[in-house]
Amino acid sequence: MEKKTFAILGMMCAGCSANVERKLASLTGVKEVAVNLPGRSAMIEYDDSVISPEKMKEELVNIGYDMVVDEDTNVAELEKASWRALLKKTIVSWVFAILVMAISMGWLHIGDKNTANQTMLIIALCNLIYCGRDIYKSAIRQLLHGSANMDTLVALSTAVSFLFSVFNTFWGDSFWGARGIENHTYFDASVMIITFVLTGRLLEEKAKNNTSAAIRRLMTLTPKTAHLADNDGNITEVPVSALGPGDVIEVRPGESIPVDGKLIKALDGDTAYIDESMISGEPLPVGKQTGGKVLAGTICKQGRFTFRAQATGKDTLLAGIIKMVQEAQGSKPPIQKLVDKVALYFVPAVTGIAILTFLLWWLIGGSSQLPRAILSAVSVLVIACPCAMGLATPTAIMTGIGRASQDGILIKDATALELLRRVDTLVTDKTGTITIPNKNADFTKSDNLSLEERETLKPNARETVEALRNSGVNVIMTSGDKEEAVKYWAEKAGISEYRYGVMPQDKDDLVKQLQADGHVVAMAGDGINDSQALARADVSIAMGKGTDIAMDVAQLTLMSDDLRKIPEAINLSRRTVKTIRQNLFFSFIYNVCCIPLAAGVAAPFFNFQITPSVASALMAMSSVSVVLNSLRLASKKG
DSSP states (O other), X not given: OEXXXXXXXXXXXXXXXXXXXXXXXXXXXXXXXXXXXXXXXXXXEEOTTTOOHHHHHHHHHHTTOEXXXXXXXXXXXXXXXXXXXXXXXXXXXHHHHHHHHHHHTXXXXXXXXXXXXXXXXXXXXXXXXXISHHHHHHHHHHHHTTOOOHHHHHHHHHHHHHHHHHHHHHHHHHHHHTTTOOOOOOHHHHHHHHHHHHHHHHHHHHHHTTTTHHHHHHHTSSOSEEEEEOXXXXXXXXXGGGOOTTOEEEEOTTOBOOXXXXXXXXXXXXXXXXXXXXXXXXXXXXEEOTTOEEOTTOEEEXXXXXXXXXXXXXXXXXXXXXXXXXXXXXXXXXXXHHHHHHHHHHXXXXXXXXXXXXXXXXXXXXXXXXXXXXXXXXXXXXXXXXXXXXXXXXXXXXXXXXHHHHTTEEEOOHHHHHHHTTOOEEEEESBXXXXXXXXXXXXXXXXXXXXXXXXXXXXXXXXXXXXXXXXXXXXXXXXXXXXXXXXXXXXXXXXXXXXXXXXXXXXXXXXXXXXXXTOOXXXXXXXGGGHHHHHHSSEEEEETTSOHHHHHHOSEXXXXXXXXXXXXXXXXXXHHHHHHHHHHHHHHHHHHHHHHHHHXXXXXXXXXXXXXXXXXXXXXXXXXXXXXXXXXXXXXXX
């Protein structure tokens, strides 16, 4: 069995990720699949003797998605090109939307009613063809393969609204007028739906672009070439991929070590000093002598040396960290699985309601009720368009993130905001997180340095630990340092539980064990050595002065060393989640109440029914209510 993570292109919503996961899981030879929508990736465990990545790619392409199987493909460039294309379409769609709204609302006068309708028809058609093309292509592919996503509902509602409006533009007066029904067009609804959808996707894609960068940056830590020594001592520069166990490699000051191995000889003295902070998290370079273990990605700070390769390629410790981060990022919280299920059933359910509405009015009322049947079905599709539901979470998240950024807290993962309020255990790194390392220190005399000379307790560290404890959060400090140092700084910070001499895998194991015991775990760290545990934790927090890798993997980054930002972030989480719940309540109540009224349930009793024009207005109102409620979050204090 093989277990690999592949980049997936074309996913836009929870329905998309659910469709990708369902398709891959249905293939013979695939044992397990976990699709990560924010990371735009899929972790797949499969039997390579039964199915190949190329076959999986072919199956996904058939339903409108793509999978990158060539390891040399620059996924970042593909994502950037896709985002630029989406940006262009969104801008054009807004131009179309403003023009149509101006004509529809009477702000811009263009001849009589027929001329205005025909002008809006042309604009709406251009919008559908250019801006909505990908939505329609996706919806058609989904239909052909018996699945659906939000594109299906968007395409269906905009198509019906557009075609119904085209009919009304040319034949509406004679057809509806003869039946005593007022004639309306809904070109503005078809254009605005696509514009809002594209805008939401643009904002989401911008946020997603940063989440997949962490893995690629980890992969760049090892050099592309290495200095290979032969039996006569001659040095040849070769690709790192050409190295194998047993090869002798020379490393010079300032260079990264290409593979794992054991030091043979220090060439500029008895000791070579290596910066292993990416693994241990400790700032002082470590002295290595003959027989000492060296690791890929660490940096030679002082002294040339030769070493014998032991583990290369996918067998190095760094490669293991990369794999663990990929697996942790690809795992799904239970709430995401619930969202996937809702997304799978929502679109078919709404479509079914619209069809049922049409058939009931037509079959029960006969041909005389055909106009009402069409109007009712269109109203259901327009009013059920997932604008409010789609805006419910993103607007609250965006507002919360904006408010947080003003307080020096960068948040890039919506899941973190949902889970942060439930955290009951904080696992924290020592150096760089709880303490500040002293860099004016002489690392060649590290054995003689006192603990206070090596590092200093961060301001407000003890205050933060006490605040977290008072809110029910237990703090556990971990470090690769010696027991004496870890115990000393834990007591200084008021932390009663700590681990010493830990490696990246140990931190990851601790987080997994705590989660298995039923705890909701947050991890705070600042180094590459923390990236495994950061990716594994329910909520990950990085220090702003830490490594880029830690900040890429982490869901929250504190832009200062003020640890009080952690309890502040927890408070923000509670308020943001409350806002999200209110928004979702508004959007669901809107659909629960308005869809039956649009379908005409109240018409036989009260002669009242929501028409497509009213439906489009209500759709806009629902979206506005969600946005306004989210904006309250920005001004609310406390």
